[in-house]
Amino acid sequence: MSSVNPDDMLLIGRIVSAFGVRGELKASIISSRPEHLAKVKQIYLGDTFTAYSVKRFHAHKANIYILRLAEVTTRDEAEELRGLELYIPEQQAAPLEADEYFLHDLLGLQVQTSAGAAIGSIIDVLETGANDVLVVRRIGQPDVLVPMIRDVVQAIDLAAKTLTITALEDIIPE
Numbered sequence: 001m002s003s004v005n006p007d008d009m010l011l012i013g014r015i016v017s018a019f020g021v022r023g024e025l026k027a028s029i030i031s032s033r034p035e036h037l038a039k040v041k042q043i044y045l046g047d048t049f050t051a052y053s054v055k056r057f058h059a060h061k062a063n064i065y066i067l068r069l070a071e072v073t074t075r076d077e078a079e080e081l082r083g084l085e086l087y088i089p090e091q092q093a094a095p096l097e098a099d100e101y102f103l104h105d106l107l108g109l110q111v112q113t114s115a116g117a118a119i120g121s122i123i124d125v126l127e128t129g130a131n132d133v134l135v136v137r138r139i140g141q142p143d144v145l146v147p148m149i150r151d152v153v154q155a156i157d158l159a160a161k162t163l164t165i166t167a168l169e170d171i172i173p174e
Helices: 034-039 075-079
Strands: 009-019 024-029 042-045 050-061 064-069 085-089 110-113 118-127 132-137 144-147 153-157 162-165
Touching (some): 009 064
Parallel strands (some): 110 162
Antiparallel strands (some): 024 064, 042 085, 110 118, 132 144, 153 162
16 A cells, blocks of 8 residues: 555546556546646556556547556556546646636635625535536535536635635525
8 A cells, every 4th residue: 555645646537448458558537737647757546546657648539548557567457457546646736827726625615605694614516517516514504506607606715715605595595
C-alpha cells in the first residue's frame, strides 16, 4: 500500500481496458485539462493508491487516453488493472485560475443568500451533465438542491468558506 493521504488525491479517470499487447492501458479521463496530465510522472491506481511510473500518456479519442506505465509490460498485466480508478496528488494538478475550484473544495461551505440569510452547508455536488447541483443540508429541514448556474450562485469564497446564492423562493420554501 502506498503511503499517500487519500484526502490529497484527485480522481482523474478510470482504466477502461488493455490496449494492444505491450501492456498499454486505455483510460477514460475526467479532467478539464487532460493535456496537463502528459506532464505527470507518477499516477496512483485503485483504492490502495498503488504508485506507477508514467512512461507515456497521449490522446486516443474524446476523453479516452492511452497510458503506458513502466511497471506494466504485458496485456495480461494491463487486463488486471481494468476498472481501477486513476489518481494524482492534488498538488500535481494543473494550476487553477482565480475563478476556478475543485468540486471537493465546495464540500462544507456555508450557503447563504445575498441578503445574508443562512441556508445550510454543502454536503455533496451532483454532476448532472448540464450543470452541477449542490446538495445543501439544512438543520431541521429537508436537504435542498441548488443549481450551480450564474443566475443562482453569486459568489464563492473558499477562504471564508461561504457560497452566496440569490434568494430562491422556488427552490427553498419558506
